[in-house]
Amino acid sequence: MSLLVLAALSCAAQAQSAPGASEAARATQARASAQSYVRQFPGLSLDNADHSYEVRDIVLDEDGSSHVRLDRRIGGLRAIGADLVVQSDRFGNLTAMHRSASMLSTAAIPTKATFNQTRAMRIVSDAFPGGTVEKNPEQVIWAREDQPRLAWEVRVSGDGADGTPYEKHVIIDATTGRQIDAWDDIHTAAANGTGRTLYSGNVTLTTNSLTSGYELRDPSRGNNYTINMANRTSGGSVVTDADNTWGNNATSDAVSAAADAQYGTAVTWDYYKNVHGRTGIANNGTGAYNRVHYSSRYNNAYWSDSCFCMTYGDGDGTTFRPLVSLDVAGHEMTHGVTSRTARLIYSGESGGLNEATSDIFGTMVEFYANNANDAGDYLIGEKIRVGGGSLRNMIKPSSDGASADCWYSGVGNLDVHYSSGVANHFFFLLAEGTNSSYGTSPTCVAGNTRVATGSGSLTGIGRTAAAKIWYRALTTKFTSSTTYAQARAGTIAAAQELAATLGADYSAKVAAAWSAVGRN
Structure with a gap:
């Protein structure tokens, strides 16, 4: 991603929709303006005569500014990693372009495949x-x-x-x-009825009333629903119940895990809607669904774009319990959000950012729930590990023996669950600082994977502000091949844009937190 900001443009702003125009009219104008700017400024967009563009998403801010995300084709072929976001102010002036590629000339691309x-x-x-x-x-x-x-x-x-x-x-x-x-496309974790869950205690569930009883389907949240796979890998049916009480807080009732999963989808839906104004994973009001009791002794959970669903195993009872905890649910559904926004490719540094995004918002969903049975923390999957521990630790990622605390030139060669440690560490430092009630998080030696205790002290800005900055960057700055350096630039820009909303310009704090994890 290249962050290209324009302080001013000599050209006149394009005609804009009148104040008070409908959102549809604003979106139509933003689309037309963005495509026009791509052609007007080929030095910024890397446009060429044989390039064409398809609008994937449009974000309209309350102040009238817009962010139009475009996918590129070159010579009629889909260009992977060449997407871009065109940002305009409330007057329609181009203010920035965020793009994945630093492409050289496309003239040298072979036109015929040697390998068919x-x-x-x-x-x-x-x-x-x-x-x-x-x-x-x-x-x-x-x-x-x-x-x-x-x-x-x-x-x-x-x-x-x-x-x-x-x-x-x-x-x-x-x-x-x-x-x-x-x-x-399978993104793993790396593991008004009453839901009697395994991990979150007794919770309220909105269910669907049938003539014969109830089904675990939520009409108020896009018809999110849960099916029981009964230890199979295909098929399954929506979970039903006669008295609208779901589970018994133990694995002896198969419905307990289903209640956890349904609760997770509801809380995640509410978090994105109430905090970020996003209605459902795809922001179209449509719910996802859960598949619980997948396969036999299955030690994982995953999100799949193809089914638009979450799948949860029961664990083998030795390493994992059923993988339906609240932060795992938030983590998996966030993979769906990422696939419909920045679409961070699941390899290299962009893959680490993809995983970290899910850890960040899985954690935020847990805090949002404010459930005393599963209090918010900066550990991922701490409820599902047999014998204690967690899947990942955002305070000190390297505590798992594999994750990176700090950025270094080869970090993108790690498994994405481990390279995510850099962004997880950044987020904790930005939110909580080096010393907090959640633990001490030492800063990094620049350019090295070691942690240097006492090498710096940061004060956090609070997790709500940090999450808003990350979400803004994800949805308006990050593109499919964003690297850690580009994530730094994108989050700094996001902090500056959110200054009025957050009540302060936290861009210097964002920069300091990135420096503290070695990404200057």
């Missing part, structure tokens, strides 16, 4: 034995690097060794036949 789609499919089939390779791979432009390349995007699905399904996008260079990258 059949050979690309064979390469992927060999790399993922047992997987099902979709027919007719898409020819694309790979633009996550300086020099774009002609490539094939081959999709393959199957089941991993632990039973977790995978839905991978594999990028094959159409000239050399080499695999360039791969990522998964």
Whole structure:
């Protein structure tokens, strides 16, 4: 992502919708203006004669400014990593462009594939034995690097060794036949009735009344619902009940875990709607659904874009209990939010930012619930571990023995669950500072993965302000290939834009927190 801010433009602002115009009229004008600006300023947008654009999302601020997210095509081919956000002020003046790629000339891209789609499919089939390779791979432009390349995007699905399904996008260079990258659409955790849950105590659930009783479906929140997979990997049915009391606070009743999952979807829905003004994961008022008791002794939970659903295993009873805790629910559904906004590619530093985004908002959902049975903290999955511990620790990520506390040049080579530690650590420091009731979080030695105790002291801005800044950056600044350096720039810009809303300009605090995790 390149953060390109314009202090002023010599050209006149384009005609804007009249004050008080409908949101639809504002969106139409913002769309037209953004596409016009892309053409007017090719030095900023990296536009070229053979480029075209499709609007994916539009964010309209109360002050009249707009943020239009566009996907790019080059020579008619979808360009992965070349998306951009065009930002305009309330008068319609262009103020910034945020883009993924620092593309050099696209003229050098081969126009004909040396490796045809059949050979690309064979390469992927060999790399993922047992997987099902979709027919007719898409020819694309790979633009996550300086020099774009002609490539094939081959999709393959199957089941991993632990039973977790995978839905991978594999990028094959159409000239050399080499695999360039791969990522998964399955995002794992890495593990007015009454719900008697496993982890959150007795909670209120809004359910759907039937002639024969009730079903675990919430008409007030986009019809979120929960189905029982009964230890299968397909099928399942919506959970029903005769008396509108769900579960018994123990695993002896299979409905207890279903109550946890349904509660998690409701709290996550409420958090995004009431705090960020987002109505549902896709911001279209449509609910997602849960699949509980997936497979047998399954030690994971995951979000899938293809089904627009969360899936929860019961755990093996040795490592994990049922993986339906509140922060895991918030984490998984946030993967859906990311896929419909920045669409951070699930590899490299963007993959770490993707995972951290889910940890950040999974944590915020837990705090938002204000449930004494599962009090808010900066630990991920602490309820589901047998024998104590957690999946990740945002206060000191390296306490799990694998996650990075600090940014360094090779951090993007880590598994995304571990490279996420940098952003998790940043968020904790921004929200709480180095010393808080949640623990002491030492700052980092610049350019090194070590932690230097006593090397700096920060005062936090509060988790609500920190989360608003992250959400603003995610939805209006981050693009598919955003790196940690670009996340720093995006969050600083977001803090400046939110100064009036938050009551203070926290951009200096944001910069200091990034420096404290080694990303200057």
